[in-house]
Amino acid sequence: MAAHYRTFVVANPAAGAGSVARQWPLIERLLRARIPQLEYAFTEGPGHGTQLAREALHAGWEMVVAVGGDGTLNxxxxxxxxxxxPHRCYALDEQGWITRRASAPQATSxxxxxxxxxxxxxSDFRRSIGLSGGLRENIELLAGHETRAIDLGQIGYLDRRGELATRFFINISSAGFSGRVVHFANRGWKGAGGRLSFILAALRALAAWQNPEAAVRLDDIEIRGRMLALVVANGAYFGGGMRIAPGARLDDGQxxxxxxxxxxxWQLPGLLPGIYRGSHLHHARITRHRARQVSLRLTAAAPGLVDLDGEQPGYLPATWNLYPRALRLKVRRGGTSTG
Structure with missing residues (x-):
């Protein structure tokens, strides 16, 4: 019999408009058929998934599986x-930039x-890693020991109280109009599916939107001007299937x-189909860059929302850092293996 990781499952029963709760008997049966040593717990509110994952690793579990959406994964x-x-990682300077202080994160295990x-x-991260199968196929991929090393992002930002805060992210973080869209999407009904939920949220966010004056630092260069949004991508997809960053790779160190x-x-509704296809990069007012560190601040007094992996935790200014190949991801047997 093939060896398997001792596995702890963190499941969000509310994910997918309650689909995890409805399907849990089948999910548990499929998991136990593939992974002999397995336990699980349900999340009970925001932040509980982080606590459960950390406790599982301290208790000696080797793999932690997120069952749910991109928020649960994050x-x-x-x-x-x-x-x-956050005060050891970042500082807020007199010019309104968040600057980085500390080095790479420490793994719990x-x-x-x-x-x-x-x-x-x-579930945009699944698209970024090419995970297209159904429930049975995706659980099948958890068997065995093959892993892939992928990059990890970290953001320093201001929380809802205006204090420095920090989080890690695995897929995409952004700010500006996209943060406003996530704000509305997470407060709306999600039963219609990801794409429709985000389209409706985008149309709602458009109603009173004005592009703010902003400044962006990309490693050694600075860009200033009015901006709709800034997208800092590790993976390629966000917003319920938008291929916003078609050149992004999870393990290239950038x-x-x-x-x-x-x-x-008025151009945004017409641009949306191209963003879903990944054909929007030709637009004259969209520029593409590669960087290890990115910073953004607004140059006028205006609120700016940040989002990461489909969640909206706080506000600008913000700084993003990348840690190459810092996370081990379970992959299919016979696929790319690292670690």
Whole structure:
């Protein structure tokens, strides 16, 4: 019999408009058929997935599997690294930039492995790793020992109280109009599926939107002007299937960064189909860059929302850092293997 990781499952029963709760008897049966040593727990509220993942690794479990959407996945990812003190990682300077202080994150367990069973509304990370199968096929991929090393992002930002905060992310973080869209999407009904939920949220966000004056630092260069949004991508997809960063790779040691400049509001509905196809990069006001560190601040007094992996935790200014190949992801047997 093939060897398997001792596995702890973190499941969000509310994910996918309640689909995890409805399908749990089948999910548990399929998991136990593939992984002999397995336990699980349900999340009970925001942040609980991070706590469960961290406790599982401290208890000696080798792999933690996130069952749910991208938000559940993000919480588990944050449990795989010791939570840093934001004031040791970042500082807010007199010019309004968040600057980086500290080095790479410390893993809760040096050998920890991340697994996923995507069942959320958007589940964009599954698209970024080419995970296209159904429930049975995705659980089948959790068997065996093959892993792939992928990059990990970290963001420093301001929380809802205006204090420095930090989180890790695995797929995409962005700010500006996209943060406003996530704000509305997470407060709306998700039963219609990821794509429709995000389209409706985008149309709602357009109603009173004005592109703010902003400044972006990309490693050694600075860009200023009115901006619709900034996208800092580790993976390629966000927003319920939008192929926003078609050149992004999860293991190349660089963020794919898109600066969406002063696009007028009336152009956005017509641009959406091209973003889903990944054919929007030809637009004259969209520029594409690669960087290891990215910073953004607004140059006028205006609120700016940040989002990461489909969640909206706080506000600008913000700084993003990339840690190459810092996370071990469970992959299919016979696929690319690292670690």
């Amino acid at each position: 919480e588990v990812v944050n449990g795989l690294c010791d939570q840093p003190d 040096a050998t920890a492995v991340l697994g996923i069973v995507p069942l959320g509304t958007g 963020f794919e960064v898109l600066v969406l400049g002063d696009l007028p509001r």
